Amino acid sequence: MSRQDELTAFKKLVPASCIETCSPEQLQASIQYTRYRKLRMRLRFPDKYPHEELVIELMSDTLPDIALRRLTKFVDAKAVELAKAGQPQVQPIVELVQASLADNKLLYAFDEIRQLRLLAEQNGGEIKLIERAGRIKLLLRYKNYTFHANMKLDDHYPDSPVAFACDESNFPPSVTDLIVKRANNMIGRIVQVRHHNVAYDPDLQVFQGYTADQALFASNPIKKPLTLIEAIETEIAPPPRKPGTKKAAAAPKIIIKESTRETISPLYYALDGGILHRAPLDVAVKSLIPVVKTFVWEQCLVGLSATTCVACSKSLFPEDPTTKLSPATTPIQAYCEHWYHTECLGQILERPPFVHGCQACQVVLHHPKWSTNVDDMKRKHVRDQQQARELEELADMF
Template sequence: MGLIEDEVNEVSRLCCNVIPNSKLITCMTSLIRVDINQTNSRQLTVCLRFPDEYPKNKLLTEFKSRSMSITFLERFTKVCDDKAVEFVGKPQVMGLLKFVDTYLRENPLCIVTEEIFNVKKLLSVTSGDLKLRQKSSSILLTAKGGPFYISAKFHVPEQYPVERIQWDDCDCNLPQALVRFVNGQAKEIARQCVEAPLKKLKTNPEFQPKPSLERTFRFIIAAMKGFPEELCPSCEKLALPSTSQAVVETDADDNFLIRMFCGHIYHQGCLKKFMSEPPFPPGGKICPAKRKHPRSDRNHCGARKQSVSDKSELCQQRVTHDKWGLNDVKSAEAKWAHQQARVRELEEVIDFLQ
């Protein structure tokens, strides 16, 4: 009996005992196939073939998976090929199978390899950083826009993508209105990736959980990139100040920022002036912004892509907010008329005194 036959017998006896959650599918001198099922998202089929002049040459390795991305499988094949060099000249099968099992356990973020690759590619043309923490299965994302940043630690659960990514607090130097929006909308995007809508859609009756990491990160990165460039629709000046130190946190200040449901950001003083002056159309004021906002609250979980035509369309949405509801036309007109009457009275008094 030769070395290959001895290894085949050894794998047949030891594989399922040495490699937890594994199943030996094929064990022959022509092919060894083992299924490793650590979690729902870490399921891998290992196919090993003996080369000519074995063990002088390393095993031929191939991976297949329904749950793990092609990007990861391609990279992991190279990692295992490099590792197999260490086993050349001696029995290789059990050593390589142990390495595969250990690698998957020690690198839980392997299940989001393709998403991480895509996010890094996006950050390379924007601004920010991505740090991986394999032991805690977490990712530290820092997204930047001008002098502003947001940073948070995201945890990838074992049952991902059936379970969404999780995070608690975030470190951010944006005004609180924008911090609440980014954090809240990002969590809503992640939630809708894993929870079926209450009302089933005719076009997609069977809900399937979707990966939430890349969708969430793309929203945060795009929002941070766009904030420093946004204009107040009323005064048409930059909504945010040029430095983070100049951010106004006092809600009584005219430069305090208010984000409307249409997505646009107003200076509080500009909004007050806009809402209190005519015209007063039936149903309330219309946002004067010169384009629709790509992150309007009316868009599907803030993730709808802005079409080319949107860039030239006026906003045309009602100016609505928890604090700034729809105008009552008659009361708004009466208030404006009263204010104008007082102005005229004061002008008459000044003219009389002069």
């Protein structure tokens, strides 16, 4: 194939609007598959071409450096192979670059994948990549606990959310389900910016959305217990003093707070003191590292192993994951995001005055397993006490 034939083949492979240079000395063009998987390619012909390999340069404003280096090394090896056989190189090299951009869904996430690989290898874990399918399988280990994350990226990552799942874990099923649910919630909030579900600030001329830190803080799936919040003032106020009685010392008022998580909007942390996120709409936030490293690894695998029950101060998770947990000792996360044993939390929520603050943070204590209707809880408490008295009376009779 002559040099001119190779130039003709180049023009057929690359749209005319993307070709920047097409001469017997040099070829240059832009190749794009998605908004982020795109690059500029420059091919220069050496003096002894085709018996000497093309000089190949790949440049990109979006692809991570590690991805560019890997792709450059890949196409250079192909060019050397073709040069040894004295074969034309332009068409195979261009097709190889185009196929790499189209088939490798993980290309834009290579910098994040490198960090995840280091995290896994340093802690006895494993990582497996299925690039054509856009799938990452990551096994994380900490002490005796494991978490096998399964993540799928589509062609439009990070504009579109990662599908996060768990193939296997030796955490209790309820805890594993909570981790997966919260991880997906967090991913959805990070990606919200790209779906125009944000506010526009005309003064700053930017769109504002959740940072990764904000998304983590706001991703707890337990909803705000409105009825408990409304009952706080009436429940914690001291009872009125009867007329004519001796004035007693004023009972200290217990301050129960609402979670600052509820003050977060896509605009700001509000009272929580976080940093306002200001970014143009075309700047997407990558979510793999915040979700996997910060949340799943640091907060769950590492953090939960050292977490104790707020009420009884005993360890939540046994050192041996095969130890069977009873329903009473199963760990449960409250609305305020602190952890309790199920029985410990139930004992607090089922006793008067039925509106309590977490002992660790004084945020109103709540979990969906227990009612938020204070009147219902009062009636249940009265019934339980009456039944207990009746049982005692029956026992005394015998």
